[in-house]
Each structure stands twice: as structure tokens, then as C-alpha cells.
Amino acid sequence: MPDYWKIDKALIDRICLIAKLTLTDKEKELYMKQLSDVLGVFKQLDEVKADVAPSFQPYRLENVWRDDVVKDTDWDSLSNSKKTENGYFKGPKIV
Amino acid sequence: MPAPISSVKQHLERAKAGEANLATFIKEALEKSDSIQKKYGPFVTINRSAKPSTKKGALFGLPISVKDCICTKGLQSTAGSKILEGYIPPFNATCIEKVEAAGGIILGKTTQDEFGFGTFNVNTKYSIPKNPFDTERSCGGSSGGAGCLTAVADFPHVAIAESTGGSITAPAAFTGTVGLTPTYGRISRYGLIDYSNSMDKIGVIGRCVYDTALLLSVISGHDPLDSTSSSQPVPDFTSFIGKDVSKLRIGLPKEYFSEGVDKRISKAVHDTADRLEALGASVGEVSMPMTNYALPSYYLIAMSEASTNLAKYCGLRYGAQEDIEGNFEEYFSKIRSESFGEEAKRRILLGTYSRMAGFRDAYYLKALRIRTKIIEEFKAAFGKFDALLSPSMPILPPKFSEIAKLTPIQVYGIDMLTIAPNMSGMPTLTVPIGRIEKLPIGVQLIADQFKEGALVSLGSAIEGF
Numbered sequence: 001m002p003d004y005w006k007i008d009k010a011l012i013d014r015i016c017l018i019a020k021l022t023l024t025d026k027e028k029e030l031y032m033k034q035l036s037d038v039l040g041v042f043k044q045l046d047e048v049k050a051d052v053a054p055s056f057q058p059y060r061l062e063n064v065w066r067d068d069v070v071k072d073t074d075w076d077s078l079s080n081s082k083k084t085e086n087g088y089f090k091g092p093k094i095v
Numbered sequence: 096m097p098a099p100i101s102s103v104k105q106h107l108e109r110a111k112a113g114e115a116n117l118a119t120f121i122k123e124a125l126e127k128s129d130s131i132q133k134k135y136g137p138f139v140t141i142n143r144s145a146k147p148s149t150k151k152g153a154l155f156g157l158p159i160s161v162k163d164c165i166c167t168k169g170l171q172s173t174a175g176s177k178i179l180e181g182y183i184p185p186f187n188a189t190c191i192e193k194v195e196a197a198g199g200i201i202l203g204k205t206t207q208d209e210f211g212f213g214t215f216n217v218n219t220k221y222s223i224p225k226n227p228f229d230t231e232r233s234c235g236g237s238s239g240g241a242g243c244l245t246a247v248a249d250f251p252h253v254a255i256a257e258s259t260g261g262s263i264t265a266p267a268a269f270t271g272t273v274g275l276t277p278t279y280g281r282i283s284r285y286g287l288i289d290y291s292n293s294m295d296k297i298g299v300i301g302r303c304v305y306d307t308a309l310l311l312s313v314i315s316g317h318d319p320l321d322s323t324s325s326s327q328p329v330p331d332f333t334s335f336i337g338k339d340v341s342k343l344r345i346g347l348p349k350e351y352f353s354e355g356v357d358k359r360i361s362k363a364v365h366d367t368a369d370r371l372e373a374l375g376a377s378v379g380e381v382s383m384p385m386t387n388y389a390l391p392s393y394y395l396i397a398m399s400e401a402s403t404n405l406a407k408y409c410g411l412r413y414g415a416q417e418d419i420e421g422n423f424e425e426y427f428s429k430i431r432s433e434s435f436g437e438e439a440k441r442r443i444l445l446g447t448y449s450r451m452a453g454f455r456d457a458y459y460l461k462a463l464r465i466r467t468k469i470i471e472e473f474k475a476a477f478g479k480f481d482a483l484l485s486p487s488m489p490i491l492p493p494k495f496s497e498i499a500k501l502t503p504i505q506v507y508g509i510d511m512l513t514i515a516p517n518m519s520g521m522p523t524l525t526v527p528i529g530r531i532e533k534l535p536i537g538v539q540l541i542a543d544q545f546k547e548g549a550l551v552s553l554g555s556a557i558e559g560f
Contacts, residue, residue: 004454012444019402019447020409020424021440022432031444038445038504042391045461054463055470057293057323058279058520059544064322075185080413091411092419092426 005039007032101305103157106251110156117147117156121200124158124250128203135230136222137244139163140171141203148198153313155198160245160254162238163204163221164211165297166286167191170201174288175209175219175237178434179414188286189321190255190297190314197313202252205240209436210401211259211290213237214509215498216266218438223495226269228534232492235269241300242266242274253310254300259290260393261513263298264525264539268487271527271535273554275299275307278544279520280325282311283318291400292323294393294518304526304554308332311547327545335551341375343553346480350386351512351539356489359531364486367528367538370560371484371553381476381483385469389515392469394507395449395462396518402446405439441503470519477543482553485512487525487537516541524550526557 012028012035023031083090109115125145132138140163147156161167164174166184168191173179191201208218216239217223224243226232234243238256243266245254256263258276267274275298282297289295297314301307312333317326347368352361372378410416410430417430435443449459476483489512498506516523521544525537538557542549 004457007448011448015444015447015451018451019443020406020428020431021435021443022428023440027440031441034441034503035445035448037502038394038507041504042395042458045388045391045395045458045465048385048388048461048465048468050461050464050468052464052467052471054460055467056463058466058470058518061280061323066319073186077185077412079185080182081411082416083411083419089411090419092421092423094423 005036005043007035007039101303103251103253103301103306103309107155107157111151115156120156120250121145121147121158124202124252127248127250131244131247135225135227135243135247137205137224137240139173139175139204139206139221139240142170142201145200145202148195148200150196150198152197153309154194157199158202158250158252159194159199159310160202160205160241160252161191162241162256163207164257164288165191165255166288167201167204170204172204172288173221175207175221176435176439177220177415178408178410178431179288182414184286186286189283189318191286193314205238205244205254207240208237209439210288210405211237211257211262212401212438212442214261214265214506215493216240217495217498218436220436226492228271228492231494231496232534233269233495233498235265235488235492237262238300239266242270242272245272245300245302246270253306255297255310255314256300257287257295257297258517259294259397260517261510263300264487264513264523267300267525268537269492269535273301273304273307273527274525275311275547275550276517276523277311277315277547278325278522280323281315281522281545281547283316283321283324285318285320289404291397292404293400294397304524304551304558305333305336308336308551325545330548332547332551335548336555338552340371340552340556343376343481343549344479345371345376345378346381346476346483347378348381348383348386348476348483348485350383351485355508355511356486357491360486360489360536363528363531363536364484364538367557367560368484371556374556379480381480383472383476385465385472386515388465389469389518390507390511392462392465393514393518395459396466398442398446399449399459400446402443402450405443410434466518469515473516473519473521473543481542481549483541485539485541487539488512491531491534491536512539520544522547522550524554526554528557528560
């Protein structure tokens with residue numbers, strides 16, 4: 001089994017990329033150690049034989065369906081944005 | 096000793112009878128809130144436009160404070176995070192709509208750990224509340240502002256708080272107040288700024304059990320806007336106050352009295368059990384060994400869900416925003432890196448990792464399976480007992496200087512008594528049971544899902560000791 005509990009520089013760089021976080025080298029050093037410490041404790045789960053179904057919620061929930069009908073809100077969805085144009089949010093270039 | 100008389104109940108009776116000048120009362124409550132803020136810092140925002148309601152419902156004339164992760168129309172809601180600074184929700188959470196429909200008055204927004212990430216309410220860029228019993232100590236977290244304000248407010252008031260893994264129990268225990276964390280799904284979460292969707296629960300902190308039961312009765316119930324809210328009937332929870340507890344069976348889960356718990360707190364809880372037994376309740380021990388695996392399971396689930404929830408904060412639609420420079424990736428990463436606090440980043444990193452290929456199958460899903468086993472263990476216990484009794488917190492409220500020396504995993508470990516019921520969706524009630532070294536301690540009652548009534552009956556009996 002791969003060693004999931006060791007967080008090295010390459011792995012923290014990959015996690016930051018996915019999580020959209022830009023960290024300083026000092027922050028990366030700190031988090032590498034702290035994450036490894038935390039994961040070291042989480043490894044305790046290896047002791048448990050868990051041959052049951054996973055619980056995604058504390059109790060069983062049924063899907064709730066509704067008709068696909070458009071409803072207007074009574075508020076301005078753009079009210080908290082500083083950058084809007086023609087009724088749209090304005091953001092940076094994607095491509 | 097009889098149970099304390101609720102000043103909230105007396106105030107509501109006077110307001111209903113037209114004997115209270117509510118405009119003057121609210122004006123004075125706001126002035127007192129300013130003084131409290133200077134001394135203890137429980138608020139992020141005080142609602143300067145608070146005024147008496149015309150709706151003569153169950154909360155007519157009663158000030159209600161609201162944890163800052165719950166959206167309040169026209170009133171800043173930051174969830175304790177810089178990334179939401181300046182966010183003014185254009186809508187109310189459902190629980191706020193219910194409070195206002197019942198005549199309650201929103202007094203202000205209480206401080207908290209950023210997005211609920213913490214046990215001591217020190218992880219925020221806003222106000223860090225000071226413990227009224229010793230201002231060098233923490234009020235607990237993450238709903239620290241709610242606990243602090245409830246403890247010091249010298250006017251009738253009840254707080255709306257929120258718990259994911261113990262964020263109502265910790266501050267209630269550390270501030271000598273009553274904290275009620277209801278069953279998962281009991282209160283609509285529409286308008287709650289989420290942390291971990293499968294565990295988040297809006298709840299209540301009050302000066303006495305009556306106050307929490309009253310507010311719970313008002314804000315509970317199914318909501319078409321929250322598909323996870325329950326359609327279970329909502330009783331008047333205040334009707335359970337003072338009910339006979341002599342037929343109830345109380346379990347003492349032995350893992351909740353382990354070495355990590357201050358022996359003086361354990362003894363005080365055992366003394367409380369003895370007093371319940373003297374009232375006629377039966378008390379027995381129960382073993383719940385899966386408790387020992389609750390902490391890693393909880394944090395794996397919570398951080399995984401948190402990291403996905405926090406992906407929506409990109410600095411465009413609300414909260415922190417900057418001049419648009421660079422491409423989308425650069426802008427998004429820059430504003431997130433500048434605006435999230437240290438603990439938020441730690442949880443995003445851990446949560447992102449736990450959902451990555453390989454680790455997800457090995458451990459995230461395993462954590463969810465262990466949650467199943469923990470729920471099964473609770474259900475087996477509730478086959479024999481009506482409620483479980485344990486310490487609320489394993490330690491006395493710590494000093495800020497002591498908290499600063501703790502490692503992240505040491506902080507997570509302080510949640511050892513609250514995590515299992517929270518991740519299982521079981522309701523809990525924490526009630527103060529005295530002081531050690533002049534600091535408050537609490538007892539935690541845990542019941543089966545949707546059995547909050549038994550907690551209210553037992554809690555009201557305990558506060559009469």
C-alpha cells in the first residue's frame with residue numbers, strides 16, 4: 001500500500017494547485033509538518049475493520065424532487081459584487 | 096434548589112401584556128451591547144437598526160443574537176472570515192425569518208472561529224471573545240461570541256449558534272450557559288454559510304434550559320428550501336420542562352471518562368448522575384469503544400466537505416474583491432491565499448488531500464464507514480438508555496497563552512467528547528453543574544435522534560440541583 005501519510009514538497013505543491021492556494025515556502029514547510037502530524041494520528045483508522053456501508057448523512061435521506069420551474073428571486077444577485085457589466089459578474093480571463 | 100426562573104419568560108409575559116416599553120428596552124439593550132463589546136468582544140456586528148417588532152408571536156420583544164455564519168438580510172455576515180468581509184446578504188436564513196415572524200429582534204452578529212474551524216474562537220480576524228469568568232481565558236468555540244454574550248448580557252436574550260463537531264457545547268460549557276445542539280435536520284440550514292454539510296446544525300445557547308427550549312420550538316421544522324430538513328413534527332419543547340424523570344434510564348459511556356478528562360470534571364458528572372438516581376432515574380454504565388475512532392473519522396469527513404464548500408470563494412460575487420489582474424487561476428489563488436486564515440488553509444489542504452485519488456478510497460470512505468459503526472453503537476445504547484451523560488468538555492477553559500502553545504492535533508483532541516454525537520446527528524444539551532477553580536463546567540446529555548424532549552426534561556432537573 002502506498003504511504004499516504006508522508007507529505008513531501010512535490011505533494012504539497014500539487015495539493016496547493018488543486019486547492020487554488022499560493023503559499024510561501026515558509027508556509028509550505030509549516031503545513032508539511034503539521035499535515036504529516038495530523039495524518040499520523042488519522043492512521044489509527046487502520047485498526048478498524050469497517051465492513052459496513054458508508055454513512056454520507058447521519059440518517060437515511062430520500063431525494064427531494066420538485067418541478068423544474070424557474071422562479072425569480074426578490075433580490076439583486078449582483079448587489080455584493082464590485083465588478084459587474086450589463087447585469088453580469090465581471091471576472092478575469094479564463095482562456 | 097428550584098430551577099432558575101427565566102428572565103426571558105418574564106420579559107415575554109410583560110411584553111405580551113403591554114407592560115414593557117419595548118422601544119426603551121431595545122435602546123438600552125443596544126447601549127449595554129456596546130459596553131459588553133468593549134469589555135468582552137462577543138460581536139462582529141451590532142444591529143444599529145434593531146427596533147421592536149409589531150408581530151406578537153412567541154418571541155415578541157425578545158432580542159436574539161445570531162452567529163455570524165447565518166445570513167441576515169441587510170446585516171453583514173462574515174462567518175468569521177476575511178474572505179466574506181463586507182458581505183451583506185440580500186436574504187434571510189429561514190431561522191431568521193422564523194424569529195422575525197415570531198416577533199423576535201435581531202440584536203447583532205456574534206463572533207466565531209473562521210467558518211467554524213476551531214474550539215477556542217481564536218481563529219478569526221474579527222473579535223476574539225474573552226471569558227467573563229477570567230478574561231485571560233477562552234470562551235470556547237466556534238460559537239464563542241454566542242456563549243460569551245449569553246453569559247454577560249444583563250437583559251433578556253437568547254443566542255442562535257451553530258455546531259458541526261461541538262461548537263455549541265464547548266462555548267456553553269466554558270461560559271456557564273446552556274447549549275442545545277438539535278438533531279441533524281431539525282432546523283433548516285437554508286442561509287447557513289456551510290462548513291460540513293453532513294454535520295452542520297443550527298442550535299441555541301441560553302441562560303437556562305427554558306430559553307433554549309423556547310427558541311428551538313420556534314425555529315425548528317421542515318423547510319422546502321432545505322432538502323435535508325426533517326418533516327418530523329415539532330412539539331412545544333418548553334412543555335418538557337420539569338417533567339418527571341424518575342422513569343428515565345441514564346447511561347454513563349465509560350470512554351467519555353477516560354484519562355484525557357480532568358478527574359475533577361468526571362467526579363462532578365458522576366455526582367450529577369447520583370442526584371438523578373436519587374430522583375428515581377436508573378443509572379448504568381455502557382461501553383462505546385468506537386468513540387476512540389470518532390476524532391480521525393470526524394476530521395476526515397469535516398475537512399473533505401469543508402474544502403469543497405470553500406471552493407466557491409473566488410473573490411468575484413461577494414466579500415473580498417480586488418482589481419482584476421492576471422488570469423482566472425492567478426486572481427482566484429491570490430485572493431484566497433490572502434483572505435483565508437491559517438486554520439482555514441490547513442483544513443482546505445487536508446480536505447483536498449483526503450479527496451485525492453488513492454487516499455479517498457483508503458481513508459475518506461473508511462471514515463464514512465466508521466461513522467456508520469458509531470451511529471450503530473449509539474442506537475444500541477439508546478435501546479437500553481433514554482439518554483447518555485458525560486462531561487461536556489474534558490478541560491477547564493484554557494488561557495489564551497496556553498492555547499497559543501497547542502499543536503493543531505492537540506486542539507482537535509479537545510473535541511473528543513462532542514465529536515461522536517455531532518457526527519451521528521444525535522441531539523445534545525449541555526448544562527452548567529458548578530465551578531472548579533471559579534471556572535464553569537458542564538454536563539453533556541445525549542439522546543437519540545429527535546428526542547430533544549428527554550434532554551429538556553433531564554436538563555431542567557439538573558439545573559434545579
